[in-house]
Amino acid sequence: MNPTSVAIVTGSSRGIGLEIARALGRKGHALLLVARDATALASAQQELEREGLRAATCAVDLRDASCADTVLQRARDAFGEPDVLVNNAGTAPTAKFEATTDAMLDETFALHVKAPLALARAVLPGMRQRGRGCIVQLASTAGLRAFPFTSAYTAAKHAMVGLTRALATELQGTDLRAYAVCPGFVDTEITRSAAAAIAARGKLTKDQAMQKMAEQNVIRRMHTPAEVAATVARLVAERPLGCTFVMDRDPPAFLD
Ligand SMILES: NC(=O)c1ccc[n+]([C@@H]2O[C@H](COP(=O)([O-])OP(=O)(O)OC[C@H]3O[C@@H](n4cnc5c(N)ncnc54)[C@H](OP(=O)(O)O)[C@@H]3O)[C@@H](O)[C@H]2O)c1
Numbered sequence: 001m002n003p004t005s006v007a008i009v010t011g012s013s014r015g016i017g018l019e020i021a022r023a024l025g026r027k028g029h030a031l032l033l034v035a036r037d038a039t040a041l042a043s044a045q046q047e048l049e050r051e052g053l054r055a056a057t058c059a060v061d062l063r064d065a066s067c068a069d070t071v072l073q074r075a076r077d078a079f080g081e082p083d084v085l086v087n088n089a090g091t092a093p094t095a096k097f098e099a100t101t102d103a104m105l106d107e108t109f110a111l112h113v114k115a116p117l118a119l120a121r122a123v124l125p126g127m128r129q130r131g132r133g134c135i136v137q138l139a140s141t142a143g144l145r146a147f148p149f150t151s152a153y154t155a156a157k158h159a160m161v162g163l164t165r166a167l168a169t170e171l172q173g174t175d176l177r178a179y180a181v182c183p184g185f186v187d188t189e190i191t192r193s194a195a196a197a198i199a200a201r202g203k204l205t206k207d208q209a210m211q212k213m214a215e216q217n218v219i220r221r222m223h224t225p226a227e228v229a230a231t232v233a234r235l236v237a238e239r240p241l242g243c244t245f246v247m248d249r250d251p252p253a254f255l256d
Pocket of ligand 1: 010037061089141186188190
């Protein structure tokens, strides 16, 4: 791998994104960590630097798509032109279908669809010029099928998968790659707060709620953030042909 390879990883202050940054850093990428909370980003940066990895941070709210240029400039200033973009930042609001508001839909699409598109638009010209690059979208099995009480999230993740497929068709015949990685439920803050919300309704404990979610995965257990990160790092390193990679099947495989 080119030793100056630069990876932008959004949503990398914690959870799956932090593990993806760690996995890419261990493979020699210099890392731009992106999230809203500057304090959490600084502690993620310190954690990675203690391991000897190179990391810089950029605190922005990605719901404002105009920050894509700021993110790209920060990567350039810190390390150089990015070869890898991982669109991982996300939130997962829950509501009954008829309680899903336009504002929820707008916010979810801003973060899961418009920001990834804006960031991809920003980095692609440089990637095309250099003839190398890889864009990974952290999608979900919610981008391929539906789960109850997650209409906005399910719609946004379906759109994210569609966007990635569209990009992949336009990258055919080049050395550039676009992947949509689809895990099932992963043990992170998002799932733990969903379990806490279920427990607050009084019928299940938090552990039972986590177990119910795990059982919705085809593999009947939750993925770990490290497993998702290893998958992303392998795709980036090996650059196989394919677009939609489903982790929640045995064995994990490309759908298309
Ligand atoms: N956990 C699961 O079961 C699961 C399953 C499939 C797919 N995924 C996907 O995996 C991705 C990561 O999820 P996770 O479970 O690791 O979540 P998480 O632990 O809650 O981390 C989310 C990350 O995104 C950042 N973020 C959230 N809103 C942002 C915004 N408006 N602008 C910039 N950064 C923002 C957060 O930092 P700040 O809050 O500081 O901004 C944080 O770094 C998401 O796209 C999610 O949809 C998760």
